[in-house]
Amino acid sequence: MNNIGFLAILRRDLLLAVRYRGDLANPLIFFFIVIALIPLGLTPDSKELSEIAPGMLWITALLASLLSLDGLFKDDFADGTLEQIIILPQPLYFMVLAKTIVHWVVTGLPLSLLAPVLGLMLSLPETGYLPLMLSLLIGTAILSLIGSVGAALTLPLNKEGILLSLIVIPFYMPVLIFGSNMVVLAVDGLSIASPLAIMGALLALSLLISPYVTSCALRLSIYG
Amino acid sequence: MPDPKNILMNQASVKTLSLKDLSFQRNEKFLFSNISLTLESGDILQILGQNGSGKTTLLRLISTALRPYSGEIIWQGKNVNDIRESYLEDVLFLGHQPGLKRLLSAEENLVWWRRLNKTNLSKNVNAFEEVGLYNHKDEPCNYLSVGQLKRAALARLYVSEAKLWILDEPFTSIDKEFSIKLKSLIVSHLKRGGIVVLATHQDLKIENMKYFSIPDLSGATSE
Numbered sequence: 001m002n003n004i005g006f007l008a009i010l011r012r013d014l015l016l017a018v019r020y021r022g023d024l025a026n027p028l029i030f031f032f033i034v035i036a037l038i039p040l041g042l043t044p045d046s047k048e049l050s051e052i053a054p055g056m057l058w059i060t061a062l063l064a065s066l067l068s069l070d071g072l073f074k075d076d077f078a079d080g081t082l083e084q085i086i087i088l089p090q091p092l093y094f095m096v097l098a099k100t101i102v103h104w105v106v107t108g109l110p111l112s113l114l115a116p117v118l119g120l121m122l123s124l125p126e127t128g129y130l131p132l133m134l135s136l137l138i139g140t141a142i143l144s145l146i147g148s149v150g151a152a153l154t155l156p157l158n159k160e161g162i163l164l165s166l167i168v169i170p171f172y173m174p175v176l177i178f179g180s181n182m183v184v185l186a187v188d189g190l191s192i193a194s195p196l197a198i199m200g201a202l203l204a205l206s207l208l209i210s211p212y213v214t215s216c217a218l219r220l221s222i223y224g
Numbered sequence: 225m226p227d228p229k230n231i232l233m234n235q236a237s238v239k240t241l242s243l244k245d246l247s248f249q250r251n252e253k254f255l256f257s258n259i260s261l262t263l264e265s266g267d268i269l270q271i272l273g274q275n276g277s278g279k280t281t282l283l284r285l286i287s288t289a290l291r292p293y294s295g296e297i298i299w300q301g302k303n304v305n306d307i308r309e310s311y312l313e314d315v316l317f318l319g320h321q322p323g324l325k326r327l328l329s330a331e332e333n334l335v336w337w338r339r340l341n342k343t344n345l346s347k348n349v350n351a352f353e354e355v356g357l358y359n360h361k362d363e364p365c366n367y368l369s370v371g372q373l374k375r376a377a378l379a380r381l382y383v384s385e386a387k388l389w390i391l392d393e394p395f396t397s398i399d400k401e402f403s404i405k406l407k408s409l410i411v412s413h414l415k416r417g418g419i420v421v422l423a424t425h426q427d428l429k430i431e432n433m434k435y436f437s438i439p440d441l442s443g444a445t446s447e
Contacts, residue, residue, distance in 0.1 A: 004339060004340070004342060005339070005340045007339075008336055008339040008340050009340070011336075012325070012328070012336050015328070015332075016325060016327055016328070019327040019328075020327065075325075078321075079321055079322070079323065079324060079325065079326065080319055080320070080321025080322060080323035080324075081323045081324070081325060083289055083317075083319050083321070083323060084317075084319075084323045084337065084340075085340075086289050087287050087288055087289050087312055087315065087317055088312065088340050088341065089308075089309045089310070089311075089312035089313040089315075089341065089342070090309065090340070091309075219291075222289070223281075223284065223289075223290055
């Protein structure tokens with residue numbers, strides 16, 4: 001594999017993410033606001049909060065990741081760089097993979113790192129912190145990979161918001177189920193091995209398949 | 225008697241591009257069908273046609289950004305789908321949009337493009353001096369005018385090693401002075417054994433220019 005193009009896209013997109021700092025902060029702010037509102041809207045009681053904490057954290061992280069999917073290919077499409085990327089003398093698979101990795105680095109990774117702090121706000125027991133981070137690290141990577149397919153499919157539409165959600169949410173469900181289950185098990189002092197194994201398998205599967213499907217969808221969408 | 229053009233070409237291997245029975249359909253209607261033509265090193269082809277006749281589509285087909293409905297594109301005797309990567313190394317495609325990131329400077333954009341296309345980065349041509357953007361090369365492209373953006377995109381022509389240039393409306397929104405410069409750049413590319421396919425409404429008056437008019441098929445429907 002010749003990875004010059006892969007690295008070039010990775011570098012450029014990270015540089016762009018740094019220059020669009022506002023967009024970078026959006027999912028994090030969303031994550032923070034929703035979690036901060038939960039104790040106000042539901043109950044301040046720490047015992048009740050700690051019961052819903054794993055699910056709430058996971059749902060909010062999932063929605064935050066979904067919100068940021070929109071722009072994954074949109075700018076490149078509008079300014080013509082996507083066209084240039086598609087006709088590169090290199091496999092589109094790796095170009096798409098690079099873009100998806102950057103999406104994860106600017107959304108999933110900070111969400112995962114911030115999650116224990118927000119877990120604290122929901123009185124998540126300390127034993128849940130590490131499994132929460134781990135499940136989000138793996139889980140948000142799967143979400144970015146699956147989401148890239150939806151983003152590519154809905155690229156030529158102007159109002160893709162709802163359609164994009166309808167396409168990707170069904171595929172997000174197993175990730176949500178096993179991700180939050182992992183945290184619940186850890187809080188109850190049980191072994192997290194089985195949901196962890198399933199998450200790992202889902203990650204491996206989506207890593208293999210989704211950049212390929214996204215490449216095909218992009219080729220279809222670009223002049224749709 | 226050998227053609228002097230051929231002697232020149234033998235030094236740098238002759239490249240040939242042929243389109244065979246190329247057809248393209250959109251919304252169940254043929255935009256064009258059965259286009260066949262052949263170009264060799266040193267040839268320039270101007271694609272003519274009304275607005276909406278499919279000039280851009282034809283260029284995108286040649287650049288493999290779009291797949292034809294039927295027919296094939298042959299480069300050096302091989303179908304480009306089979307030799308996609310080595311074909312694309314020989315191709316430079318400039319579309320309608322400049323393909324520049326607005327938050328990156330013109331130079332950052334060019335360096336990125338050169339990396340992706342594996343052009344030799346050490347080959348130090350000052351492309352921005354050539355296109356007259358030397359003083360603006362470090363500004364974000366946001367600050368450039370439409371004409372300057374076009375120049376920044378065209379800077380790729382100065383660093384590219386591609387043999388086949390596919391240019392979609394390269395002369396729009398650039399001034400007269402730079403148009404003349406661009407034309408001479410195209411001519412020198414042809415002399416080096418390159419091939420140029422372009423869509424433009426201008427009359428370029430380049431020697432041995434070939435023309436291809438896209439026939440109007442707007443009435444025809446597919447079976």
